[in-house]
Amino acid sequence: MLSRTLKYAYYPGCVAQGACGELHQSTVALCRVLGIELFELKKAACCGSGTFKEDSQLLEDTVNARNIALAEELNLPLLTHCSTCQGVIGNVDERLKEYQKTQPEYLGRVNNFLEKEGCLPYRGKTQVKHLLYALVTDFGVEEIVQRVTRKLTGLKCAAFYGCYLLRAQKSMTNDDPFHPEAMENVFRAVGSTPIYYRGRTQCCGWPLSSYAAKESFQMAGKHIQEALEAGADCLVTPCPLCHLNLDSRQPEVEKVIGEKLGLPVLHFPQLVALAVGVSPKELGLSRHVVDTKPVLEKLGIKD
Known part of the structure; x- marks a missing residue:
């Protein structure tokens, strides 16, 4: 059995709370049985599904920096169960972590927008992880076998x-x-x-x-x-x-x-x-x- 309780800042996304409501339902049920604690990010916004950047990369980065910052506030990894959300938010997180070193002025623009909205800044201090890989790498395949x-x-x-x-x-x-x-x-x-x-x-x-x-x-x-x-x-x-x-x-x-x-x-x-x-x-x-x-x-x- 796991020696610790896994905890995640849960980002359900839009589709899992609408057209695919059963995905949210089953994720919550599965995590409850496995003893994984989910802290739902109720203030999170849609990741944009890759469409925001068609108008503005800064828009996609700002919206999703805010989503990540909500998880950082809880000092927890951001958990998705949507490949598209993982791809978009994970890509933003990856890029902004790189920009902390190479383009700090760009990250400053992102955080200025967050500050104007009364949000905490993006700090690049957490991970964005899909449920699949949370189970495989954090929970463990052998632990699944036991359950x-x-x-x-x-x-x-x-x-x-x-x-x-x-x-x-x-x-x-x-x-x-x-x-x-x-x-x-x-x-x-x-x-x-x-x-x-x-x-x-x-x-x-x-x-x-x-x-x-x-x-x-x-x-x-x-x-x-x-x-x-x-x-x-x-x-x-x-x-x-x-x-x-x-x-x-x-x-x-x-x-x-x-x-x-x-x-x-x-x-x-x-x-x-x-x-x-x-x-x-x-x-x-x-x-x-x-x-x-x-x-x-x-x-x-x-x-």
């Missing part, structure tokens, strides 16, 4: 990392950005079987969906088809935006590619929480567009 009360034996899980989690930051010490294994290691820890396929580290197509829906859905459809052909029972993603394109829009994807898919898509904390005994109802599995009952039936779990 499993419901082995997910026989379930074939295909990870869908997407792109932001892996390659939005210059440095990634937790995993290989092109050949990651973190999710697959967790799959093994909870008793499920990892499925490998080509699209697992590629873009889901969500960024295209607002102006090139057909191309976006073709991308998503290709990934789902490849996972099905590899034998997957479900996709598992650490990003709610990927989840929207792969699950919520799967019926539209089917129309575009002219093929029935029906592949359930789980949020990463939902899968782990199932293995440590949390009920499907508490995880919001009924909220998904693609029915998750086949996953539960394969595991012999009643919803």
Whole structure:
């Protein structure tokens, strides 16, 4: 058992409190069971999902410096469960830490804006960490094994990392950005079987969906088809935006590619929480567009 209690400044983001409310629900449930303390940053703002910098890099940096400063005020790492939030906020944190040495005048402009809003300055004194890597590096894969009360034996899980989690930051010490294994290691820890396929580290197509829906859905459809052909029972993603394109829009994807898919898509904390005994109802599995009952039936779990 862990000799200490893990504590994080929890940044839920927007999508997990709206269209993918089950992600927030399952993250809170999982951390409660594992004994991880979350201190929600209720004053945090949307990270911008990469769009702020299209108008102004200073805008993206200032908004997210404020988000990070809120975690620094608690003297805790900032925890995300969204690959896009991780990519954006992590990239800002990485850049501003570098600017502390190379461009202090730029960081001064950022902190001047924060001061005008009555916010504490960005100090570069904490980390931005996705839930996946918090579990793998801080909590530990072996500790997860010890906490499993419901082995997910026989379930074939295909990870869908997407792109932001892996390659939005210059440095990634937790995993290989092109050949990651973190999710697959967790799959093994909870008793499920990892499925490998080509699209697992590629873009889901969500960024295209607002102006090139057909191309976006073709991308998503290709990934789902490849996972099905590899034998997957479900996709598992650490990003709610990927989840929207792969699950919520799967019926539209089917129309575009002219093929029935029906592949359930789980949020990463939902899968782990199932293995440590949390009920499907508490995880919001009924909220998904693609029915998750086949996953539960394969595991012999009643919803």
